[in-house]
Amino acid sequence: MSFPISVEHTDSNSPPHKEKAWRRRERFTNARRDGIVAATEPADCLMPSFDVVSEVDAHELSNAVDQANREIEIRFDFKGTGAKFTLTDFTVTMEAPSDFQLRQMLEILIQKVSRRGIDVDALKPDEPDVNLSKAQQKVALQNGIDTDAARKIVKQLKASKLKVQAAIQGEQVRVTGKKRDDLQEAIQLLKNAELGLPLQFTNFRD
Numbered sequence: 001m002s003f004p005i006s007v008e009h010t011d012s013n014s015p016p017h018k019e020k021a022w023r024r025r026e027r028f029t030n031a032r033r034d035g036i037v038a039a040t041e042p043a044d045c046l047m048p049s050f051d052v053v054s055e056v057d058a059h060e061l062s063n064a065v066d067q068a069n070r071e072i073e074i075r076f077d078f079k080g081t082g083a084k085f086t087l088t089d090f091t092v093t094m095e096a097p098s099d100f101q102l103r104q105m106l107e108i109l110i111q112k113v114s115r116r117g118i119d120v121d122a123l124k125p126d127e128p129d130v131n132l133s134k135a136q137q138k139v140a141l142q143n144g145i146d147t148d149a150a151r152k153i154v155k156q157l158k159a160s161k162l163k164v165q166a167a168i169q170g171e172q173v174r175v176t177g178k179k180r181d182d183l184q185e186a187i188q189l190l191k192n193a194e195l196g197l198p199l200q201f202t203n204f205r206d
Contacts, residue, residue: 048183049176051169051203052153052190056090056143060116065092068112072105085109090141099130102137109139119198142197144171149197156193162186180206 065087072078072085083096083105094105110120118141128137145153150168157166157175164177164186177183187201 047176047178048180049174049203049205050183050187050201052145052173052175053171053200053202054122054142054145054149054197055200056118056122056141057116058090060118061090061113061141062087064109064112064116064118067115068105068108071108071112077104090143092139092141094137094139096135097133099128099135102128102130102135106137106139121198145173145197146171149195152195153190153193156189156195157186160186160189162189 065085068085072083078096078101081097081101083094083101085105086093086095092109094102094109096102096105106125110123113123114120122142124140124142126138126140128135130136147168150171150173153173154166154168157164162177162185163179163182164175166173166175175183175186177186183204190199190201
């Protein structure tokens with residue numbers, strides 16, 4: 001027994017495979033118009049590529065916070081103050097009796113984070129919240145590339161005239177090119193760019 005198969009068409013004279021290709025071209029054109037991709041054609045998935053990411057190792061961050069807490073527990077100038085570091089997701093909350101001690105704690109946190117291999121540029125301290133009884137400060141860690149930063153990366157690569165294409169994929173940017181040398185130049189360009197966040201380059205494909 002056979003069953004009818006329905007295929008959606010925008011043009012009754014267009015075969016299904018041409019309809020799919022048309023939809024892909026339309027999506028790409030819209031993305032290029034909105035500045036989401038910097039390319040003249042969709043990148044071939046088999047072309048050499050790499051991903052631009054900004055990630056923090058959660059395990060190493062946890063270790064850094066544990067080490068920071070151990071240090072203030074044994075330091076004489078913090079004895080009996082109740083000062084502590086608390087980690088929630090990718091935000092560290094520092095609590096102490098005074099703003100001066102918060103500044104000391106931030107220095108300790110930066111030191112411990114750096115020793116665990118985390119780029120200190122990922123730390124984004126908020127303004128301290130200080131009152132008569134205690135002081136508190138939150139330090140967020142950049143984890144993932146937001147849309148604005150991703151657009152800046154795409155814009156930098158497009159302006160460079162390098163023979164690469166860039167496309168935003170969630171919280172990362174995929175860069176493709178026909179030659180490995182072009183990709184290496186793109187990496188060097190982004191390393192020297194002042195984007196306000198640490199970048200890593202992963203998932204290299206030849």
